[in-house]
Amino acid sequence: MNNLNTPKGDILIVDDVPENLQLLFTMLTEHDYDVRRVLSGKQALQVVDVEAPDLILLDIKMPELDGYQVCKILKSQEKTKHIPIIFLSALNDTFDKVHAFNVGGVDYITKPFQIEEVVIRVENQLRLLNMQREIESKNQELILLNQDLEAFSHRVSHDLKNKIHIINGFSQLIAQEFSHQFEPNVKEYFQYIHDEGKRMAEVIRDLLRLSQVQNIDIEYSTFNISEIVTEISDKLTAENKNRTVDFIISPNVYGRGDLNLIRIVLENLLENAYKYTAKTLKPRIEFGTYQQEGKDIYFIKDNGVGFNPREAEKLFTPFHRLHTDREFKGTGIGLSTVKRIIQRHHGDIWYDAQVNQGATFYFYLY
Ligand SMILES: Nc1ncnc2c1ncn2[C@@H]1O[C@H](COP(=O)(O)OP(=O)(O)OP(=O)(O)O)[C@@H](O)[C@H]1O
């Protein structure tokens, strides 16, 4: 656009005084603009209809249709409403700035014109316009890209999910029906296939969930969070008979949000607290709430391995983990799902942690 050979922008000047037109025309063509000029509001509307300019300089005081009226009409038409309009007014005109902005003008220039001022105001508007266009096209690109990606991951996850279930099912069947014919190490290999298959199914489930969270419609209701926390902790206790974890749950803590999504948040945070206290002598997980700046802050606190907060800036990005798979199994999708859900509730999540001194995750919802 700023190439020497191409004009910097296409400008339409509307003024019923030919001398004014000529002056502005000369000024702006000298500054490499493409300039069209008309002598009345009616002509302006016709010209704009044939080919919309990038910017209009519009005189206010004109016979028949005045500048305000022309502006109003252009702003009411889908095709022309985006064109920025700078009003031109004489110093001694009764010029109503507020009205000019109200009808949709973006700026004004008073006569007699000063070359520098006109050029600067025109350039400002065109720069804004270009930025706006760039943002729009980038946005459009992003939307398309995102749609592609979402369709792709959805498809892959669904296909993979079905296939992995088939592999898991058959390997389990073989292991059960033919185990008496196996050499001892074959049994071990099948166990390995089974464990990894199960993990893969979990990863796919988590990925699917992560992509769904973005699109799902939020249904608000008020519910007892303590009860959900208790349910989840009971389930974790039942599934892990070999572990004893002390749960301290503040009773009757209420919250408002999407019940299903908040359940996913709590599941992830509690599963983490549970997992990362597996090597702790007297594991303890606490759920509670407090008020800060008028907000209900909820927290889940554990006394597990913790982590170094200085290494944790990517904690909420998918697949980022602070522990190796050998130390603790996991894929690193949990907290990114949690963060997305909380963002969708216009809330926030943060943490407090130290190596070997546990971690606390705090969040609030709007
Ligand atoms: N309570 C916690 N204590 C210590 N480290 C934690 C805790 N919660 C999360 N982390 C760290 O943050 C990382 C990201 O957590 P996230 O829940 O996203 O993944 P994950 O637990 O590894 O895997 P999964 O996707 O199965 O949940 C973890 O890998 C772990 O290093």
Ligand SMILES: [Mg+2]
């Ligand atoms: Mg996790």
